[in-house]
Amino acid sequence: GQQVMQIPQYQHVQEGEDFTTYCNSSTTLSNIQWYKQRPGGHPVFLIQLVKSGEVKKQKRLTFQFGEAKKNSSLHITATQTTDVGTYFCAGREAGTALIFGKGTTLSVSS
Amino acid sequence: DTGVSQNPRHKITKRGQNVTFRCDPISEHNRLYWYRQTLGQGPEFLTYFQNEAQLEKSRLLSDRFSAERPKGSFSTLEIQRTEQGDSAMYLCASSKDSLTEAFFGQGTRLTVV
Numbered sequence: 001g002q003q004v005m006q007i008p009q010y011q012h013v014q015e016g017e018d019f020t021t022y023c024n025s026s027t028t029l030s031n032i033q034w035y036k037q038r039p040g041g042h043p044v045f046l047i048q049l050v051k052s053g054e055v056k057k058q059k060r061l062t063f064q065f066g067e068a069k070k071n072s073s074l075h076i077t078a079t080q081t082t083d084v085g086t087y088f089c090a091g092r093e094a095g096t097a098l099i100f101g102k103g104t105t106l107s108v109s110s
Numbered sequence: 111d112t113g114v115s116q117n118p119r120h121k122i123t124k125r126g127q128n129v130t131f132r133c134d135p136i137s138e139h140n141r142l143y144w145y146r147q148t149l150g151q152g153p154e155f156l157t158y159f160q161n162e163a164q165l166e167k168s169r170l171l172s173d174r175f176s177a178e179r180p181k182g183s184f185s186t187l188e189i190q191r192t193e194q195g196d197s198a199m200y201l202c203a204s205s206k207d208s209l210t211e212a213f214f215g216q217g218t219r220l221t222v223v
Binding site: 001031095 | 143145150152154155158165169201209210211213214215216217
């Protein structure tokens with residue numbers, strides 16, 4: 001069955017440093033979504049990527065979808081303490097359920 | 111509040127008891143998902159509905175778990191003969207269709223003692 005893997009599992013950075021998390025799927029995806037979950041909270045949608053090679057930006061966050069639509073990345077430039085949380089990618093094959101990766105937990109020290 | 115609503119927020123039950131959780135999705139959202147999340151893990155897919163039809167159920171899901179969405183609106187998740195390993199946060203999410211983002215509820219935290 002479909003599997004979605006994320007690395008690293010944990011990442012600690014100093015405030016101002018950059019951060020990247022990577023997502024890989026065992027199958028080709030129709031789309032991929034990214035979510036953020038703060039400690040004690042529930043996952044909150046960040047963005048969806050649909051097209052092969054697509055790149056989207058949200059302020060300091062840059063999201064990429066691989067050419068083969070099997071991998072994706074989230075890059076945060078100049079992290080801030082408000083970026084703390086766990087970032088999940090979630091992939092969907094055509095007509096199937098949304099499958100989440102295990103997430104990357106980001107901690108930021110000031 | 112027009113978000114996804116889950117009840118109860120917390121449930122403590124004795125091993126062997128049955129429990130039922132309810133999820134009210136965002137109005138007019140056709141898709142409804144159930145996930146289970148334990149500490150340090152991502153949401154684990156359990157099952158999902160397109161309107162009232164249950165389209166997919168995780169192969170890892172025990173027969174003790176059953177879900178319904180009788181009128182295509184709210185959904186219930188029942189766990190029979192609970193075990194300690196069932197302790198987790200049970201998350202419900204809904205989306206307008208298969209192409210749009212999912213909105214999550216606050217979850218129901220189950221503790222089996």
